[in-house]
Amino acid sequence: MSVSRGGFSSRIGFIMAAAGSAVGLGNIWGFPTQTASNGGAAFVLVYLVLAFCLAYPAFMAELLIGRYGQANAVSSLEKMSRSLWQKKFAFFVGFGGIVCAALILSFYGILAGWMMSYAVEPVLTFVGLSDAAQWVISQSLWRNLGFTALFMILTVFIIRHGVENGIEKWSKRLMPMLIGLLILLIIYVVTLDGAAEGLNAYLNPDFSRVFEPDLLISALGQAFFSLSLGTSVMIIYGSYISKKENLITLGAQVTLIDVSIAFLAGLLIIPAMYVAQAQGVAIFAEDGSLINGSSLVFTVLPSLFESMGNIGSFVAFAFFLLMSIAALTSSISMLEGPVSYVVERHDIPREKATTLIGIGIFLLSMVIVLNIETMLDFVAIAATQYGQPIIAMLCCVFVGWIWHRNDVLMELKQGNDSAEHSIFWKIWPWYTKFVCPTAIGVVFIHSLNLF
Ligand code: PFF
Numbered sequence: 148m149s150v151s152r153g154g155f156s157s158r159i160g161f162i163m164a165a166a167g168s169a170v171g172l173g174n175i176w177g178f179p180t181q182t183a184s185n186g187g188a189a190f191v192l193v194y195l196v197l198a199f200c201l202a203y204p205a206f207m208a209e210l211l212i213g214r215y216g217q218a219n220a221v222s223s224l225e226k227m228s229r230s231l232w233q234k235k236f237a238f239f240v241g242f243g244g245i246v247c248a249a250l251i252l253s254f255y256g257i258l259a260g261w262m263m264s265y266a267v268e269p270v271l272t273f274v275g276l277s278d279a280a281q282w283v284i285s286q287s288l289w290r291n292l293g294f295t296a297l298f299m300i301l302t303v304f305i306i307r308h309g310v311e312n313g314i315e316k317w318s319k320r321l322m323p324m325l326i327g328l329l330i331l332l333i334i335y336v337v338t339l340d341g342a343a344e345g346l347n348a349y350l351n352p353d354f355s356r357v358f359e360p361d362l363l364i365s366a367l368g369q370a371f372f373s374l375s376l377g378t379s380v381m382i383i384y385g386s387y388i389s390k391k392e393n394l395i396t397l398g399a400q401v402t403l404i405d406v407s408i409a410f411l412a413g414l415l416i417i418p419a420m421y422v423a424q425a426q427g428v429a430i431f432a433e434d435g436s437l438i439n440g441s442s443l444v445f446t447v448l449p450s451l452f453e454s455m456g457n458i459g460s461f462v463a464f465a466f467f468l469l470m471s472i473a474a475l476t477s478s479i480s481m482l483e484g485p486v487s488y489v490v491e492r493h494d495i496p497r498e499k500a501t502t503l504i505g506i507g508i509f510l511l512s513m514v515i516v517l518n519i520e521t522m523l524d525f526v527a528i529a530a531t532q533y534g535q536p537i538i539a540m541l542c543c544v545f546v547g548w549i550w551h552r553n554d555v556l557m558e559l560k561q562g563n564d565s566a567e568h569s570i571f572w573k574i575w576p577w578y579t580k581f582v583c584p585t586a587i588g589v590v591f592i593h594s595l596n597l598f
Pocket residue numbers: 168169170171172173174248251372373374375376378380477478480481
């Protein structure tokens with residue numbers, strides 16, 4: 148770990164930060180809604196297989212690139228390139244990931260702002276400021292801009308403090324809060340009328356759907372989004388890990404936490420949907436499909452909380468606070484990608500770089516807010532359905548085809564003397580070379596619906 152660029156001070160610091168990046172709106176909002184609209188447990192099963200068989204190996208590739216390079220995404224990839232064209236390719240992949248992270252943050256910040264505004268609403272109602280409470284959950288332009296700005300300010304505040312005093316310190320505070328809140332909410336919701344039906348829908352697989360191409364594509368996209376792949380984030384977090392740590396185990400632990408929290412979020416959201424249904428709220432459209440994810444979070448759940456009387460305001464606050472925390476530990480990782488690049492390549496002080504990039508990304512969010520109907524989906528699809536899989540696939544190509552196999556193995560061995568005896572050692576290099584790029588490529592091409 149180089150002194151000047153900083154790094155995680157402890158193993159748990161890295162695990163909390165990387166799990167913080169991974170666990171976000173994708174887990175608590177995306178995963179349960181995708182599961183509910185794709186046959187319940189069938190989707191969960193496919194998701195688990197893809198998360199461990201494709202996303203985890205690709206995640207390891209990114210961590211390893213960063214730990215070897217000990218630098219931002221572009222410099223780390225350049226370090227393993229030998230010829231001029233390889234260096235150009237390194238720039239394309241590294242910079243592409245950084246752009247992807249910035250694009251994701253530009254729309255993610257808007258969604259996170261909505262979550263924060265819904266957390267503030269019950270507090271304002273409680274203290275009797277009902278006009279202000281109405282305003283914070285209105286779709287007005289100023290409310291959208293105001294809360295997006297507030298969320299960006301929090302993100303910038305943490306990243307300005309650097310790796311150990313910013314990312315690590317805040318992830319270690321926020322992640323336990325998130326897990327505690329999630330468990331409390333699950334315990335409460337599963338005791339309500341209608342929850343049992345939700346659990347049944349969640350945990351009983353409809354196996355006939357397991358091989359549906361759309362289900363496979365949604366599950367893969369979800370797994371990649373969830374592990375923050377293809378965005379330079381895991382390369383930079385990898386670069387802050389000490390050479391003494393065993394990366395294979397660390398990567399597996401983060402994947403396990405990410406998948407477990409998504410699973411737990413399903414235990415909260417899907418029963419809550421059925422509780423709302425038991426109270427007469429429509430959660431399925433006439434053709435049997437689920438209402439869209441944002442109606443679910445911003446209409447169905449708030450009306451469910453309202454029907455709970457006094458405790459409902461408290462539950463609403465806890466739920467949207469949970470969402471906001473999950474979003475914040477992810478957004479800081481997205482900002483760290485571009486910031487580390489500018490700090491290290493252009494020698495700009497961290498505070499200044501963070502503020503300038505934060506403002507730049509906020510301006511992009513403003514453009515999206517002003518054209519919300521068209522641009523929100525456009526940017527989200529461009530970054531997550533195209534950008535992330537392409538960059539993640541190219542990272543695997545880098546590790547498999549450009550980086551010297553001996554160097555790959557040497558890096559894997561750092562902090563893990565018995566690495567040579569593990570199955571990971573025997574399978575993973577070959578797997579990353581052939582299976583990962585092919586599988587990601589096939590699913591990606593399929594998702595373009597060309598054939
Ligand atoms: N993994 C985050 C989630 O599941 O919400 C989203 C995310 C974080 C995507 C960081 C990309 C990224 F670079």
